[in-house]
Amino acid sequence: MEDIHIVPIGVIYTPHEHIAGMPVQPAGAEGIAGKIVMDEAYADGLMDLDGFSHIILLYLFHKVEGYILQPVPFMDTTPHGVFATRSPKRPNRLGISIVPLTAVESNIVHFTGADMLNASPLIDIKPYFPKYDSPTGAVRAGWIDAVKGVDIQKIRSDHRFE
Amino acid sequence: MEDIHIVPIGVIYTPHEHIAGMPVQPAGAEGIAGKIVMDEAYADGLMDLDGFSHIILLYLFHKVEGYILQPVPFMDTTPHGVFATRSPKRPNRLGISIVPLTAVESNIVHFTGADMLNASPLIDIKPYFPKYDSPTGAVRAGWIDAVKGVDIQKIRSDHRFE
Numbered sequence: 041m042e043d044i045h046i047v048p049i050g051v052i053y054t055p056h057e058h059i060a061g062m063p064v065q066p067a068g069a070e071g072i073a074g075k076i077v078m079d080e081a082y083a084d085g086l087m088d089l090d091g092f093s094h095i096i097l098l099y100l101f102h103k104v105e106g107y108i109l110q111p112v113p114f115m116d117t118t119p120h121g122v123f124a125t126r127s128p129k130r131p132n133r134l135g136i137s138i139v140p141l142t143a144v145e146s147n148i149v150h151f152t153g154a155d156m157l158n159a160s161p162l163i164d165i166k167p168y169f170p171k172y173d174s175p176t177g178a179v180r181a182g183w184i185d186a187v188k189g190v191d192i193q194k195i196r197s198d199h200r201f202e
Numbered sequence: 203m204e205d206i207h208i209v210p211i212g213v214i215y216t217p218h219e220h221i222a223g224m225p226v227q228p229a230g231a232e233g234i235a236g237k238i239v240m241d242e243a244y245a246d247g248l249m250d251l252d253g254f255s256h257i258i259l260l261y262l263f264h265k266v267e268g269y270i271l272q273p274v275p276f277m278d279t280t281p282h283g284v285f286a287t288r289s290p291k292r293p294n295r296l297g298i299s300i301v302p303l304t305a306v307e308s309n310i311v312h313f314t315g316a317d318m319l320n321a322s323p324l325i326d327i328k329p330y331f332p333k334y335d336s337p338t339g340a341v342r343a344g345w346i347d348a349v350k351g352v353d354i355q356k357i358r359s360d361h362r363f364e
Contacts, residue, residue, distance in 0.1 A: 043207050043208065043209055044207070044208040044209070044210065044262055044323065044325070045205050045206070045207065045208075046205065046206040046207075046208050046294045046296070047205055047206070047293065047294060048206065049293050049294065065331070065334045066334070067333070067334045082271065082285075082293055084271040084272060084283065085271040085272070085283045085284040085285045085286075085292075085293070086283045086285055086286070087272055087281075087282060087283030087286065088282040088283050088286040088344055088345055089283055089285055089286040089344075090344070091286070091342065091343070091344020091345055091347075092286065092342060092343055092344045093337070093340060093341050093342040093343075094337045094341060095285075096298065098260075098294075098296065098298070100206055109244065109246040109247040110246060110247070110249055119249075120249060120250040121246065121247045121248045121249030121250050121251055122247040123244075123247045123248055123251055123257075123326075123327040123328070123329070124247075124248070124249065124250040124251040124253070124254065124329050125329065126328055126329070126331075130247075130326065131209065131211050131244055131247070131326070132208050132209060132211065132260075132325050132326050134208070134260065134325065134326055136258065136260070136298070136328060138335055138337060140337065161206065163206070163294050163296065164285075164292065164293070164294050164296055165285040166285070166288055166298060167285070167286050167287065167288070167343065167344065167346070168337065168341075168343070169227070169288075169343055169346060170337070170341040170343055171229070171343070171346075171354075172227045172228070172229045172354065173300055173335075173336075174335075174336040175255070175256045175300060175302065175330065175332070178255060179255050179256060179330075179332040180253065180254060180255040181253070181254055181255075181329065181330070181331055181332055181333070182250055182251075182252070182253020182254045182329065183250055183253055184329070184331055184333075185253075192333075192334065
């Protein structure tokens with residue numbers, strides 16, 4: 041299979057300058073503001089985005105190199121398969137964050153829950169459809185259900201994925 | 203900004219051979235089975251994935267070319283910004299589907315809710331964390347909240363994004 045070429049469509053600005061010490065999920069970054077500056081060429085694609093309370097951001101883990109197939113994630117002390125974690129050291133270093141949208145002004149998108157590094161290249165924005173993106177019923181979450189006493193609000197990254 | 207190189211890590215097999223006539227979300231593909239064959243090189247990364255009832259699939263819309271900044275989405279009759287839709291004709295043609303996981307066997311992952319084309323290149327699998335990936339509270343979904351009388355179970359794609 042051929043390589044796939046992806047083009048950054050903007051830049052995500054956040055207060056996080058270093059991988060260590062960051063929140064590990066938007067749920068751990070409550071109230072932390074981020075700002076997307078989208079390339080002007082794509083700004084027309086933001087029409088009506090402001091009707092959504094939440095958006096899905098797809099971005100590059102631009103400071104990460106290489107991958108670990110069975111990392112010890114920040115929220116646990118034993119290894120799991122990388123595809124069962126959200127570790128940034130993964131075969132394709134793309135991150136997904138579902139975040140509250142605060143405002144759209146021309147080619148600028150303001151949001152909170154910023155859990156990505158400053159200057160992360162933006163790959164895509166998708167609207168969050170609560171009806172279709174929130175599975176209900178018997179939703180199990182394996183190892184993360186089993187972890188006790190971890191407070192996502194307090195947990196921060198360390199140097200393991202630098 | 204430089205182009206980003208992404209490598210397919212496997213292939214997603216589904217019953218959908220053509221863009222027209224497909225379900226438009228996993229919620230419209232209930233009971234439709236899909237099978238991922240992951241490259242052997244990454245199979246160790248699947249450890250513990252079977253503990254999760256749902257997974258996030260990231261894949262390439264490999265039959266789509268070009269993009270439309272203000273498309274008329276399948277679920278509506280008026281145009282919206284592409285970033286406020288899940289249209290496959292987007293600047294980076296990557297799709298996200300949150301689907302029920304049914305089984306993991308070595309490098310094979312079985313799932314249902316298959317709403318992507320057959321032979322879609324797999325880019326990433328991430329575990330679905332219900333606690334962190336389901337925003338609660340005042341969740342608004344703009345134009346899609348305003349659309350009346352559309353049944354996601356029945357709606358199918360047409361030729362507009364070929």
